[in-house]
Amino acid sequence: MKKGILFALSLLLAASWCATGVFADNIKLTYMYWGSPAEDAATKQALKDFEAANPGITVEPLFNPGTKAEFDAKLKAMSESDTLPDVGYFRPESVYEYAANGFFLDLTPFITKDGLKKDYLAQTFLTQNGKIIGAYTAAEAQVMYYNKKLLQDAGVPLPPTDYKKAWTWDEAVGYWTKLTVDKNGKHPNEAGFDPKKVVQFGVNHEVWSGMLYPAIWGNGGDVFSADGKQVLLDKPETIQAIQRLADLRLKNKVMSAPGSTEYQAQGSTDPKVLMQNGQLAFYISGAWELLDFSKMNFPLGVGALPIQKKPAQLYISGVNVVYKASKHPNEAWKLQKWMMTPDKTQALYSGGLWMPTKASWYTDKTDAAKWLANPAHPEGFKAAVVDSMAVAKSEPIFIKNYDQIWSEFINPELDKVWLGKQTAEVGLKAAAEKIRKAGILQGIW
Amino acid sequence: MKIRKEAVWGWVLITPLTAGLTLWVAFPVGVAVVMSLFQWNMISTPKFIGLDNYLFMLFGDHLFWQSVYVMLLYTLTSVPLQLVLAFSLALLLNTRVKGMGIFRTIYYLPSLIPIMVSTALWMFLYNTQFGLFNLILESVGLPGLEWLKDPDLVIPSLVFMSLWSVGNIVVIFLAGLQSIPKELLEACAIDGGNAWHRLNHVIRPMMSPIIFYNLVMGIIGGLQTFTQPYVMTNGGPSNASLTYVLHLYKQAFQFSKMGYANALALMLLVVTMLISWVVFRSSKSWVHYEGDRS
Numbered sequence: 029m030k031k032g033i034l035f036a037l038s039l040l041l042a043a044s045w046c047a048t049g050v051f052a053d054n055i056k057l058t059y060m061y062w063g064s065p066a067e068d069a070a071t072k073q074a075l076k077d078f079e080a081a082n083p084g085i086t087v088e089p090l091f092n093p094g095t096k097a098e099f100d101a102k103l104k105a106m107s108e109s110d111t112l113p114d115v116g117y118f119r120p121e122s123v124y125e126y127a128a129n130g131f132f133l134d135l136t137p138f139i140t141k142d143g144l145k146k147d148y149l150a151q152t153f154l155t156q157n158g159k160i161i162g163a164y165t166a167a168e169a170q171v172m173y174y175n176k177k178l179l180q181d182a183g184v185p186l187p188p189t190d191y192k193k194a195w196t197w198d199e200a201v202g203y204w205t206k207l208t209v210d211k212n213g214k215h216p217n218e219a220g221f222d223p224k225k226v227v228q229f230g231v232n233h234e235v236w237s238g239m240l241y242p243a244i245w246g247n248g249g250d251v252f253s254a255d256g257k258q259v260l261l262d263k264p265e266t267i268q269a270i271q272r273l274a275d276l277r278l279k280n281k282v283m284s285a286p287g288s289t290e291y292q293a294q295g296s297t298d299p300k301v302l303m304q305n306g307q308l309a310f311y312i313s314g315a316w317e318l319l320d321f322s323k324m325n326f327p328l329g330v331g332a333l334p335i336q337k338k339p340a341q342l343y344i345s346g347v348n349v350v351y352k353a354s355k356h357p358n359e360a361w362k363l364q365k366w367m368m369t370p371d372k373t374q375a376l377y378s379g380g381l382w383m384p385t386k387a388s389w390y391t392d393k394t395d396a397a398k399w400l401a402n403p404a405h406p407e408g409f410k411a412a413v414v415d416s417m418a419v420a421k422s423e424p425i426f427i428k429n430y431d432q433i434w435s436e437f438i439n440p441e442l443d444k445v446w447l448g449k450q451t452a453e454v455g456l457k458a459a460a461e462k463i464r465k466a467g468i469l470q471g472i473w
Numbered sequence: 474m475k476i477r478k479e480a481v482w483g484w485v486l487i488t489p490l491t492a493g494l495t496l497w498v499a500f501p502v503g504v505a506v507v508m509s510l511f512q513w514n515m516i517s518t519p520k521f522i523g524l525d526n527y528l529f530m531l532f533g534d535h536l537f538w539q540s541v542y543v544m545l546l547y548t549l550t551s552v553p554l555q556l557v558l559a560f561s562l563a564l565l566l567n568t569r570v571k572g573m574g575i576f577r578t579i580y581y582l583p584s585l586i587p588i589m590v591s592t593a594l595w596m597f598l599y600n601t602q603f604g605l606f607n608l609i610l611e612s613v614g615l616p617g618l619e620w621l622k623d624p625d626l627v628i629p630s631l632v633f634m635s636l637w638s639v640g641n642i643v644v645i646f647l648a649g650l651q652s653i654p655k656e657l658l659e660a661c662a663i664d665g666g667n668a669w670h671r672l673n674h675v676i677r678p679m680m681s682p683i684i685f686y687n688l689v690m691g692i693i694g695g696l697q698t699f700t701q702p703y704v705m706t707n708g709g710p711s712n713a714s715l716t717y718v719l720h721l722y723k724q725a726f727q728f729s730k731m732g733y734a735n736a737l738a739l740m741l742l743v744v745t746m747l748i749s750w751v752v753f754r755s756s757k758s759w760v761h762y763e764g765d766r767s
Contacts, residue, residue: 097726104515125729129516224616297602432728436536436712443710447623462535 055356057363060090060116062099066319067381074373078366085359096121096431107131107353114354115363117165118347120423121431123154124473127161133350135160138361148368151343151422152385156473162349163368166382169315169420170242170342171413172334176327178228178309182207187331189408191339191416194332197272204230204282207309216281223281230282231310232299233273235446237434238344238423239313242333243269245421246340251438256427256472261438262460269336270445271452278448284308300324314344315413318380322404332412341413341420345382370399380404383414390414428470437463509736514729526736537737539712540720543628547716548695551632555691556684559639563646564672577647584640592704595634596621599705621706624713631701631714642687649683650676681760689752696745717741 061071068091075087092102096119103126106112118126126132136159139145145153154162172187179186184203188194195203205216207230214221233239244250249266252259260266276283284302300317302308304324311317312333321328333341348367354360366372370384377384377399389395400410424430441455450458463469509526513519530537566577583591598605599620607617620630653676661671677684699718702708708715708723721741725734 097723100729101726107516122729125514126516129514131516429728435723435727440709440711444624447619447710449624449711466533466535 055085055359056088057085057115057354057356057360058088058090058113059363059367060092060113062091062093062117064319064381066379067376070373070375070379070381073375074367077372078363081366082359082362085362087363090116110353112351112353114356114360115350115367116348118162118349120345120347120425123162123347123349124156124426125428127154127156127349128473131349131352132161133352133354133357133360135162135350135361135364138365142365144365147387148385149343149387149390149417151420154347154426156426162347163364164343164345164385165348165367166345166376167343167385167417167420168345168383169413169417170239170312170333171315171317171409172331173303173311173313173317173321174329174331175303175306175309176329178207178306179329182309184309186329189330189332189411191332191341191412191419194339194412195334197334197336200231200334201276201280201282204276204310205280206230208282221281226281226284227307229284229302229308231276231312232283232302232308233276233312234314235273235442237439238342240270240273241342241421241423242340243273243336245342246333246338247272247336248338252424252427252469254424256424256469259460259463259469261456261463265337267452267456270442270456272336274445274448274452277446303328315383316381318404318409322380328406330406330408330412332408332416339416339419341416343417343420343422374398378402378404383417390417426472428473429468433463433468437466437468505735505738508732509739511732512730513732515731516729519732522732526733527740529733530736530740536712536715536720540715540717543713543715544696544698544717546628547631547698548692550628551635552688552691552695554632554636555639555642556687558636559642559687560646560680560684562639562643563650564676566643566647567650580643581640583638586638588638588700589704591638592634592701595637596705599630621714622710624711627706627710627714631698631705634701642691645683645687646680649680653679678761682762685752685756685760689749692748692752693745696741696748 247269441459511519
């Protein structure tokens with residue numbers, strides 16, 4: 029028995045000697061990220077490919093799912109114990125605050141040296157005081173999905189795909205009304221319609237903070253001024269856009285569950301499943317939903333977002349950073365560059381999860397075909413979404429206290445608006461007043 | 474000499490506990506007191522700001538009073554209901570009926586389920602579209618309710634849920650009931666007392682220390698409610714279920730205001746002590762200990 033233990037110990041010792049010997053010259057990087065199982069698998073593959081292309085560098089994947097609070101707690105613990113990763117995803121809501129505290133490597137010299145800036149969409153790089161602190165991991169946008177069969181059955185024309193010639197809001201509401209049916213076959217605009225017994229809804233519009241921007245911007249409103257010093261929530265244009273979204277359920281009765289922002293996913297059936305079941309015609313959400321849709325079996329269509337006053341689009345995504353604590357900044361940058369090159373992580377793009385940040389993948393036909401020419405991307409996607417990135421604006425995560433302002437001041441008022449307990453005017457004016465009084469809007473990072 | 478030896482052993486045996494308490498309780502509390510005077514986001518150098526965190530709490534934070542209100546509302550409704558229900562169940566479970574063991578197991582069972590699991594389970598029950606409660610309501614022709622999505626209903630829903638897991642309290646009550654001397658109950662019966670007399674004049678006074686214990690524990694637990702709203706509603710809708718500790722948690726870990734969160738934590742400590750003190754004071758008039766003169 030004792031001999032066995034001794035033998036095992038000596039074996040272990042020998043193995044560790046070998047290990048240090050073999051990998052002595054190796055540079056070891058860590059890459060921290062999160063995401064769905066598909067994203068996890070594709071990321072791991074991309075890291076393996078990176079290792080194969082760069083002998084002498086090994087990358088340890090650190091899969092770290094969880095809420096923003098959990099991510100922050102973990103990161104702070106890593107920071108205290110000097111075990112921060114080299115490269116990785118970062119929560120967009122707090123990236124600027126961490127950058128201001130010197131957590132990230134200034135990428136400007138690397139990007140200048142490699143001449144990368146012009147190759148990427150203008151919104152891609154995040155800057156603070158003239159320094160590039162990180163890059164959006166992907167480009168994501170808002171998309172209007174629909175179940176083609178339901179539209180054809182109801183005799184509703186398929187929506188236009190050119191983002192500049194989309195339906196007006198009223199037109200869209202008209203069609204959504206036609207597509208909302210109760211169990212007696214009546215529509216919301218007919219006498220005897222029973223809103224409690226609806227078998228098919230016209231639309232579901234996500235209403236968490238990011239998803240509100242296109243409607244607000246498209247109506248000429250905004251949430252904050254560009255310098256992050258003024259609240260514009262109570263502008264009539266903003267109020268009107270929000271009231272229109274609330275009315276989808278309250279007045280037009282074409283939308284099902286109230287999309288309560290804080291916990292929408294938890295209380296209701298996934299709209300994608302409703303669409304598959306033929307219980308929901310339209311769904312307005314993020315471009316990443318394509319990944320899940322591609323695994324479902326119904327004729328999916330993509331149309332241009334309805335226009336309030338002018339076409340609008342949102343650029344939203346997680347962020348990638350290189351940590352200043354990295355002992356191998358050059359190699360870390362190499363890895364970051366690899367992850368930013370869509371050829372290297374193509375499955376994430378062609379599968380529908382991400383839209384690329386590389387400009388040529390939008391403009392160049394060959395590059396565009398690499399991610400768009402596949403069953404996961406319906407026909408109209410190019411015209412309705414990809415082209416609309418020309419008018420896309422970034423979610424203003426560079427505003428100080430951004431997350432707290434939404435969570436503590438705006439969303440609680442909006443909850444009551446979606447439920448019909450107060451109008452958008454009352455709610456947004458109250459939120460704006462509270463934000464001003466609290467003095468929490470303190471400019472940009 | 475012998476005494477000396479015992480003393481040494483005494484010290485040796487309490488050292489682990491004392492060291493643990495010092496290191497893991499007293500020290501962090503001390504740090505919390507100090508940090509509550511700082512502005513600190515955990516990634517930059519803390520900045521001393523005196524009592525500003527406390528002033529902001531009382532006069533600046535528009536959610537502080539909301540969270541205090543939610544905390545008190547939840548505690549003041551859930552604790553009495555829990556006690557009454559648990560006491561009634563304990564009385565029933567103390568009768569001599571065949572298969573009593575099974576009933577006792579059934580009522581205790583929910584307490585064994587981890588709180589995360591039971592909370593997830595109740596989210597299904599409360600689901601607006603396919604939850605059991607709405608199915609029941611609709612089957613008798615009533616409209617379904619937005620249990621967790623209506624600001625006016627969310628706290629009652631959480632209170633109702635808390636009644637499901639009173640098993641622990643029931644067990645403590647049950648143990649108390651069984652320790653009531655039979656002679657007292659018999660004496661009451663011989664003197665012509667009915668069930669009500671036995672309950673009110675024998676059982677209630679004899680049980681009062683146990684009721685008191687459960688009351689204090691219930692209040693402390695109620696004031697610290699976190700998991701259920703964190704998992705089910707994240708404090709929504711419209712902050713209607715933003716309990717005090719959830720508010721504290723968000724300040725610390727979602728918004729990185731660690732200094733302010735420490736101030737909130739200390740305030741909770743003070744408030745809990747105050748409430749406990751009031752309850753202890755009141756106990757003199759209604760809690761009876763055997764051998765007590767009163």
